[in-house]
Amino acid sequence: MSRIVYVNGEYVSEEEAKISVFDRGFLMADAVYEVTSVLDGKLIDFDGHAARLARSLAELDMASPVSHEELLAIHREMVARNGIEDGLIYLQVTRGNPGDRDFVFPDPEKVRPGIVLFTQSKPGLADNPAAQVGMKVISIPDIRWGRRDIKTVQLLYPSMGKMMAKKAGCDDAWFVEEDGVVTEGTSNNAYIVKGSKIITRHLSEDILHGITRAAVLRIAKEAQMAVEERAFTVEEAKCADEAFVTSASAFVMPVVEIDGAMLGQGKPGPVAKRMREIYLEESRKAAI
Incomplete structure (x- = not known):
């Protein structure tokens, strides 16, 4: 069964998920990420991960595409849609797609950061042998x-x-x-x-x-x-x-x-x- 992933505001199947070839996360590794564990269908240390994400974005002068509350709602929706009991949620925020490749950062007023989330089911995550x-x-x-x-x-x-x-x-x-x-x-x-x-x-x-x-x-x-x-x-x-x-x-x-x-x-x-x-x-x- 195909996973549901989140790409720039939409929940789509992993086969349908797409980002632009001009996205700076792809071209320049101009992106930050977080990985949040899920145990028993619940998020572990979510607030800590959200706070570190905000810090990473600030250090790179990158805006967040969603609020803290929206980010929590997206995480919970990803858990629900993919039926995750034990596993991981991967989140990546990129500086976005300026329309062409350039070393210079795009104007933040003109380019919205990109955001992608996907899940990885790992039954028995806490019981790793x-x-x-x-x-x-x-x-x-x-x-x-x-x-x-x-x-x-x-x-x-x-x-x-x-x-x-x-x-x-x-x-x-x-x-x-x-x-x-x-x-x-x-x-x-x-x-x-x-x-x-x-x-x-x-x-x-x-x-x-x-x-x-x-x-x-x-x-x-x-x-x-x-x-x-x-x-x-x-x-x-x-x-x-x-x-x-x-x-x-x-x-x-x-x-x-x-x-x-x-x-x-x-x-x-x-x-x-x-x-x-x-x-x-x-x-x-x-x-x-």
Whole structure:
């Protein structure tokens, strides 16, 4: 059965969905995106994703094509029309179609931003078996542009990073700067655990301001767990007791190996497992 997608104000089948070849999202990667998880037919952390979308648009001097209330209504309609119980909603906003290719931004008074949403059904999303065994990651040079805090669709290098990891027989890659400091994963925020202390990179333009990250750190502090927001190196990570990543689609995912070095007992540690459990429990309660 064909999915229903949302394209610039219309709900159409995926076969009928079209954007212009002159859309700047297609030509220039001049677009931002968000991915919101759906559990039990409800949206997880919607307000956080909507707020980050607004921030990304503002940083690129791009207007939003819809209001917050309209965006929520569209998300709910997409869940209903596609019968999503567990899955994801992908949203992309582009600067629009100026009518011809040009490096110069079009006049915002004359060009309306484009918006596209589609769903991905993922039954049992919260019961991912990978969480029981943990992930293996490799480190790769971080050669992305500097504004990683803006969630743009410039995803070629992250995609290449995941392919490098796959070729190495691993699950994902962590980006590392020249001084050996970890920035983040290809599509997630990175953490290490020493004793009972959770360590993760501080917010800046160097990393994405993860919505799941914010929720997990809040939950950790409420549980009176020590949290330290600072940079850490790959070598420090290899000596950690545990590691994990967070994202909207993976929630809290344990990491058991970095560049071939086994962490702890080579299996998900108690902190990562507990954070995943609490996060899922709290997220389901707050879902809308």
